[in-house]
Amino acid sequence: MQLTENSVGRKLLMAVTGALLLGFVIVHLLGNSSVFLGPDGINSYAENLHNLGPIVWVFRLVMLGLIVVHIWFGVSLTLENSAATPIGYASQEYRRATFSSRTMIYTGLALLAFIIYHLLHFTVQITDVEFAARQNMDAINRPDVFGMVVNGFKQTFTTVLYVVAMIVLFLHLSHGVQSILQTVGLSNDKSLPVVTLAGKGLAFVLLLGYISIPILIIAGIVKI
Amino acid sequence: MNLTLNVWRQNGAGDKGRMEQYQAKNVSPDSSFLEMLDEVNEELIREGKEPIAFDHDCREGICGMCSQVINGKPHGGQDRTTVCQLHMRSFKDGDAIFIEPWRAKAFPVLRDLAVDRNALDRIMEAGGYTSCHTGGVADGNALLIGKPEADYAMDAAECIGCGACVAGCLNSSAMLFTSAKVAQLATLPQGKVEAAKRVKSMTAELKAQGFGNCTNHYECQASCPKGIDVKFIATLNREYIKALVK
């Protein structure tokens, strides 16, 4: 009750689920960076993951739960907030609120759309059927994830879409990271500016990390 | 100085309200913003028009009664300054100025620039006190309170309850206001006893009063004429977590 009704309780749920999702984003990048080791790197990484069997499904369900909670409360808090502000100002000027803090709901929903597309693309593999890893095996008969990724990102449209999505993620995180620490009560006047900067830094590193894959691919540096 | 004022006029809660334009002529740069409005009002009365209603009282920046959003910024946006302490010399001759009331569902407009802020009192009534009995208390020095704690509590206690944090907040949240009281009392030993109950009931009241939720924009701190820091919101959050596990 406290957690799901109270203003601070729900904010706390947002922070905790956000923190765990952030953890996933970091781990996912580390996993993805195996693409730079060539076909053997990412294909064996994917193979190993799949061999975990039911644990993969437990993990997927947990992730689904986190996302549902994060989005459910994100949307309901946003609706409540806009109901609390029925009339805006004729003249409006922000001083501390940032573009990214003001657009959290939009970047969040955009990320949801992206996640769905991303799952269809690389997990369900139904958007680019001809490169789907499940039907293209590599030299030692593993699903050729490397081929799927590289062929996928050779298409400008896909690359642009991923880069844009990662910029959206950057915006979401550049407010989100410091927000997590503030919400769980771990910031103060001295740490907040540092944490804010560090949060943006982390978000930027993640942005660079993620977009380096499609960009290096489309630039022809990572190739089959 | 001559200025063009765009002022929100609303004749009572039932009226829809509209922005109206007035000219403020021969304004002395030494006058305060409210004194400028006084003169505009005198002129309106002479012309047989209704003067602009606005809340004000002490006019020295401490009572928290004045409440105007000037050019999109609560209290005009000067650092650590209430409207009554804002002086006309910070404007330029010929400026167009927008003057609007605090905007929030929890603060209905009573007339023109005056709003009903009793929702803040309801939050205080939910637990912004220590339950001490008049008379039945220990000697003031029986409780030792370290200077850093006393100073921290005082920093929070400087809140004047004007509601600028709500007016400035994109979500109309009263979290900074609430956190200032929660942090003040939770920092002092005499307030610690009821800290868990207090933080739960005060934050629950936020929703009941129709305030929005804090999403860490920190616009409240920028709006606060007393510079109350958002670190107190972090303190409130911490107190809330402590209360959850209790």
Next chain:
Amino acid sequence: MILDGKCPTGPIETTWDRHRFESKLVNPSNKRKFKILCVGTGLAGGAAAASLGELGYNVHAFCYQDSARRAHSIAAQGGINAAKNYPNDGDSIYRLFYDTIKGGDFRAREADVWRLAQVSNNIIDQCVAQGVPFARDYAGYLDNRSFGGAQVSRTFYARGQTGQQLLLGAYSALCRQVKAKTVTLHERREMLDLVVVDGVAKGITCRNMVTGEIESHWGDAVILATGGYVNVFYLSTNAMGCSVTAAWKAARKGAYMANPCYTQIHPTCIPQSGEHQSKLTLMSESLRNDGRCWVPKKKEDCDKPAGSIPEEDRDYYLERKYPSFGNLAPRDIASRAAKEQCDDERGVGPGKRGVYLDYQSAIDRVGEDTIRERYGNLFEMYEKITDENAYKQPMRIYPAPHYAMGGLWVDYNCMSNVPGLFVLGEANFSVHGANRLGASALMQGLADGYFVIPYTIAGYLATVKPGEITAEHPEFKKSADEVKGTIDKMLSINGKKTPAELHRELGKVMWENVGMARSDSSLKAALKMIPEIREEFWNNVKVTGKNGEFNQQLENAGRLADFLEFAEILTKDALNREESCGGHFRVEHQTDDGEAMRNDEDFCYVAAWEFKGNGVEPEMHKEPLKFENIKLAVRSYK
């Protein structure tokens, strides 16, 4: 008539304890049957409503502000006195008692002041328990500072916002009682009449300032804690809404107004900058510790920049006139001296009503950093208002009306001569005599509210049948009709002058003639001019809008109408009091070197005025003051 203050006799040390024992009590289970109305939610009213609610009475609290947290008690900067003797520097209840009586120039009741000094210690404990963040030292103990010339450090403080913190403490106690449903708050209500039934106060009539509705509220007792009246001078350090209205409505219903001529003028305020000015801002008196007051010796230098006036052309008038106290002369003396220089056309700044307070020699002596450390926030405040940098050029200061020592007459129980009407805090006259010491106003408000009224009101209520008279009584309708009649009359005049214009005119008359220095001729001149302005008000005021709405012009007009009647009583009191004492200075009564001359022979009494209608001489009732514990003596600051 000779008034009886009903003070307990016998050894002063035991008066309050004996009185408490002798007072009747109300049975705990009966308390909720009694309804008490409490008007005003400042330190006195807020504390009273909270304490009485906690005792179990059914309390209704009223304030004109939008919240019970905003009364002007909030603006007090310096601190609150208590005889704790924590610093071990020789303080005691007796010393606080003595200082207050002497500081009040021997015009207060001994027993009341003793009680104040006695309960002062409880106040600090109470506020600490509420979570008031008083300043602490590094060991965690409460910190004290010295204040207002006292020789001991007995002032407790919370930065420069002591009044705010104490008021928020009282407000939080009030909130607790609202939650407990013992107190009902009525915000944005202005009391416009006292309902008296058969000579006993039984309720109030007030206006809902949002809807304009005229409301009748009955109560078994009525408490007024409605503050002071120095806005009669128009420009003062009081909040804009501070008025004499509630007290004056009571006076019109028979309550006596005591010593209204005792007004305190504070020397270190920021001068008026022009006609647009709506109020004056006070700066802490501590500024005079390092600043030197001066004006140019020659009139023609007054418009020149201060820096261009050579040392030999400056008149350090306080140092010249009071060589031993110099710039630290007491409030009333420093204020009058500044006025004299300006009357001599040697004032500086806009309107030539200002004197310099110069820090140059202090900066040369201890350095700008030290001065910044001591007064940084005050210099900032000064710069915000005047746009002048006081490190580079001298500050300009001028005295301003600040506090009213006079007020409704009350006996030792804080009950006025109208039974059932209690008056607390600045609204009553009781403890400050003719002059209030610094850091004493907060002490009095809280003492009355927390520790006096809960005992004394029981003594009265024990003699009353609860709920005997309710708002059904015809007197309530009569009162409401009168109030509506007055409002309709003001709205119907539709003249040419706004309430603010007329208030400014009244203020000018009062400040020039009944301000810091009063003479027989100036007071008589004022007595001629006040009725003229009143006449003009009732014939030529323009009040816009209607009653049934949020109407600030109507509020202002109503308050002004009361000031216009009250001002006359104040002036008559000043004319009657042929002596100089504390805040009341009659130029006819001074020593050769300009010191105040008190006349204990003829004026050692409280003058309580009974209002009998406009144009009718008010009747003065005397309460003789007896000094059995402290010997009458002359104050000297040479």
